[in-house]
Structure formats: C-alpha cells, structure tokens
Amino acid sequence: MNQARQLAQFMRQWHLIDANQQDVYKLGTKVAKYLSGNWKPIWHPSTDCGDHVVVINCQDIAMEGFDWKHRQFHFNKEYPKSKVNIPAYQIHMYDPCRIVYLAVYKCLGKSNIRRSHIARLHLLPDAEVPSFLMKNVGNQLEQVQEVVKRSTEYTDEERRNFPRLVKFPEDHVVDWEAPIDNPGRHKLYNPYERKSKIQQTPTK
Amino acid sequence: MMLARCLPSGWSAIRGIATSSSAMKWKIKEAEEGDTTVVEMEKIEEPARPKNAFCTLCTCNLPIKVKYSDVLILEQFMRPDGTVLPRQLTGLCRNKQLQIERCVMQAHWSGLFPDKTIADFDRSGYKQFNRYWKDDMSMYRISEKIEQGSWYYVKRYDTKNRPWNKLMKNPLNWDPLHTHLYKKHKRKPKNITDK
Numbered sequence: 001m002n003q004a005r006q007l008a009q010f011m012r013q014w015h016l017i018d019a020n021q022q023d024v025y026k027l028g029t030k031v032a033k034y035l036s037g038n039w040k041p042i043w044h045p046s047t048d049c050g051d052h053v054v055v056i057n058c059q060d061i062a063m064e065g066f067d068w069k070h071r072q073f074h075f076n077k078e079y080p081k082s083k084v085n086i087p088a089y090q091i092h093m094y095d096p097c098r099i100v101y102l103a104v105y106k107c108l109g110k111s112n113i114r115r116s117h118i119a120r121l122h123l124l125p126d127a128e129v130p131s132f133l134m135k136n137v138g139n140q141l142e143q144v145q146e147v148v149k150r151s152t153e154y155t156d157e158e159r160r161n162f163p164r165l166v167k168f169p170e171d172h173v174v175d176w177e178a179p180i181d182n183p184g185r186h187k188l189y190n191p192y193e194r195k196s197k198i199q200q201t202p203t204k
Numbered sequence: 205m206m207l208a209r210c211l212p213s214g215w216s217a218i219r220g221i222a223t224s225s226s227a228m229k230w231k232i233k234e235a236e237e238g239d240t241t242v243v244e245m246e247k248i249e250e251p252a253r254p255k256n257a258f259c260t261l262c263t264c265n266l267p268i269k270v271k272y273s274d275v276l277i278l279e280q281f282m283r284p285d286g287t288v289l290p291r292q293l294t295g296l297c298r299n300k301q302l303q304i305e306r307c308v309m310q311a312h313w314s315g316l317f318p319d320k321t322i323a324d325f326d327r328s329g330y331k332q333f334n335r336y337w338k339d340d341m342s343m344y345r346i347s348e349k350i351e352q353g354s355w356y357y358v359k360r361y362d363t364k365n366r367p368w369n370k371l372m373k374n375p376l377n378w379d380p381l382h383t384h385l386y387k388k389h390k391r392k393p394k395n396i397t398d399k
Contacts, residue, residue, distance in 0.1 A: 021334050060334055065342050068330035073353035085350065089330035095363050105354060118358070125363050148273040148336065150316050162276045166294055167260055176293060179285035 008138075009040050012120070013051040016129075017141040019100065020057040023064060026144040028103035031055065034141070035117045036108060048113060053141075054122040054133055059096035062145075063088065073102065097123035259297035261304075270303060272310035272337050275317070282308060286320040306340040 015034050019027055033039050037049035063071065072085040092099050100123055108114040122133060129137075233246040257263070261270070270277055281294050281304050288294075288308050291301045311317055312325070314335055337343065 021336070023336065062334035062336050064336055064338060066330075066335075066346060067349065068333050068335065070346065071349045071351060073351045075353040075355075086353065087330065089333060092333060095359075097359075097363055098357065101357060102351070102354060105356070106351070115356070121358075122360055124361060130361075145336070146273075148314065148316065149275065150318060151275045151279060152319055154276060159276060164280065165260055165264060165277060166280045168293065169295070172293070177283055177289060179283045179287060
C-alpha cells in the first residue's frame, strides 16, 4: 500500500474539491499547492510534478464581508480610457468560474511554469461532474472552511436538545415578543419642506 | 486635582475619599446587658457584585464567542420576523446585546434565516453571493482591495449558458439597472454520479 502511494507520487494524480462556501483565496492556496505538486517530497521548482485538480460548485464560493464589492480587479490595456476596475461580483455573474481561476493563478505565484500548472485545473460551476473527468478522480481534498448551516437545515430534534440561554423573568408576557411595525427611518424635521396639496390654500 | 494642589502633603485625606473595591454596609445592633440597652453599629462586609451578574450570556460560561453561524443561539434572541428582542426582555448586558444584534444582522446578510426575513430583503447585486464573517466586528473593517486582473484564461468547460451570457458580451457594459434579468438561478444540488 505504501509502495503504491509512493509510486503514485510520480504520476499525475486527480484530486476533487468542493468549493461550496469556501473563501476564494484560502481555496486557491490549497489548490495551487496540489497543482504545482508542492505537497510531494520529490518536488523541485524545475520539476513538473503537479497534479490535476477538479473544483466543483464554483458558483457557490464565498468572500469575507463586503469583498464581493470591495475586491476589484484592475484591467489595463495601456490604451486611452481602457483602465477599469471591475468588482469581483460582476465577474462572478458573468462567468462563475473566472474568480476561482484568477485566485488560483495568483496563488501559483510568479513562475515560468505556472501556465502549464493551471492548465491542469478543471473548474465546474455546479456539482455535475462529467463522467470522463470523474473516472480519473482518485482523491477528495478536505475543505478549507466549515460549511455554515442555515436555520432551516437544523432538525426539530437538534433544536429541542440545544440548551436554552434566554431566561425570561417570571412576569413575562408572551405578547411582548410579538413583532412591532417598522417605524421607518428617522427623518429630521424640515420646516421648509413642501406641504401636501390638500393643505395648500387655493388661490383666488 | 484642585484638592491635590491645596494639600500637597495631604494624600491621606484624598485617599480617604476614594471608593474601596468591596462595598461596606452598616447594621444597627441592639444588645441588652441587664437593665441597659446597648445600641451599636455593626459593620457588614459584602462581596462586590460583578458587573455581569445578571447577563445571561456572561454568566453561562460559554466556551465560544458567539458568531453569526451559531444560528441556534441567535434564534433564541429573535422575534419571528427576524428582529432582535430588546434588552429589557433578553436580560443581556449592553455589550452582549450589541454583539448579538451585530451577529443577527450578519446572519441575515449571509442568508442564514430564509424563513425569518422580510419579503423585500435586498439580495441584488453582490448580495446574492455567499459571504462569511471573521467575527462580529468584521463589517466595520472595510478596505478596498485592488487585484491585478488577467485576460489569460483557459475556459475548459461550458459554464452552462447562463441567461446573462448572451445579454452581456462585454462586462464593461454592465448595467446595474438590469440586475433582475441576470439573477442567479440555483440548480438543485445533485449527487456526484457517473452519467
């Protein structure tokens, strides 16, 4: 078994990773490590010992906070009026695999053979993997982040067994918990504001 | 400060004014010795009450700091419409109440309460994609990150002919007014199987 694993190091292995709710750059560093073969003990910068990586669910990748808006990609064609910053979410709307590609390309670092490394990256927008890819895959990589569960995905059993933190006082009335009407945004009083038509005095 | 200047050598006088750490109380004590009644003031020492003695989150010794992903904890502090109960009802201290409110808002932004939101919760533009939060103050640490874009791209597999692929040939011509046309349509998650 160990010998088989050792021999497999000299081949192109195929790894699969699920990008659902994973940070792009954390995922990119992990994928880049496997694409360049950096995880192998036989690795050397001039050796092309990288593996293939299949990334599924690319459309469900995550970014931290407001990064979808604030992380901007700078494209410059060196022509007049050709500089443009495109926020990540617009690129992701256009092509759900492109952001992952850009992240992995950055994480591969500046090297002469990174284009041959990234050629072994297979990006798929959802969980449907074509059979000609799936028959090669021999390993599933661990995700880099926990997948957060929604409140609707918890069962009633889990909810019942979860300890209760809120202790209401003895004179608590359940109706106090009822939702209140939205009071709307606070508006400053403006004495010069135009009154509505009904209040205006008709001119003679 | 003025007092200190007036009494340069009188630090002991000022020290007498300063409050002690443990609270002191006095109690009237009556004792009858024969036909005389002795009334005395007795000193009672009371341990200082910790500030968080009434806060339910501070006192329950949680091993973790509450995060946006602790949905089952946040649910207990919420109304059915997704708003947070006031501090008078939750019984939290001020800091913890604000922390819970921030976490609930982050959970809403991440779409963790799909059954507890208002109908017109804004999910257009960048808000439709998955996002996570490092901690509850993460939303206040805002900075613009400029990445180097690259045209080098190997499009190996079809990205499933999305409706916007035909509409937008050039991402520079993006029109935010037409967001409703390009809404993300989610496919049903399927198990990875051979065709």
